[in-house]
Amino acid sequence: MINKIGKITVYVEDQEQAKDFWVNKLGFVLKLEQPMGPDFFWIEVGPSEDEFTTLVLYSKAAMEQHDPSKVSHPSVLFSTTDIEAAYEEMKQNDVKVGEMLRMPFGTMFSFSDQDGNEYLLREDK
Numbered sequence: 001m002i003n004k005i006g007k008i009t010v011y012v013e014d015q016e017q018a019k020d021f022w023v024n025k026l027g028f029v030l031k032l033e034q035p036m037g038p039d040f041f042w043i044e045v046g047p048s049e050d051e052f053t054t055l056v057l058y059s060k061a062a063m064e065q066h067d068p069s070k071v072s073h074p075s076v077l078f079s080t081t082d083i084e085a086a087y088e089e090m091k092q093n094d095v096k097v098g099e100m101l102r103m104p105f106g107t108m109f110s111f112s113d114q115d116g117n118e119y120l121l122r123e124d125k
């Protein structure tokens with residue numbers, strides 16, 4: 001029935017700042033950007049051109065006008081094969097990162113975007 005996760009919406013205060021964060025600080029690629037009215041855009045970013053799943057950087061203000069109940073904290077877990085390198089690179093790019101957690105089921109840390117939304121990065125081997 002369901003075979004892939006297509007898009008994950010992240011509600012952001014400023015779409016340009018969000019795009020800058022994901023593209024320039026985390027190395028994502030801009031997959032799609034198109035106008036959706038006079039004041040905001042549909043913006044999708046992903047870890048690579050080949051990746052199917054994307055993040056939609058959606059205007060929080062636009063969604064609050066449409067349906068305030070839809071704006072919620074994102075719950076997204078990203079994967080990496082080199083957690084130490086990712087941690088150091090994010091710190092060098094001035095990304096707010098949490099403490100490295102070494103658990104029996106995996107090594108991970110949290111990080112925050114430009115709006116303070118928190119995400120988790122976990123090492124998959």
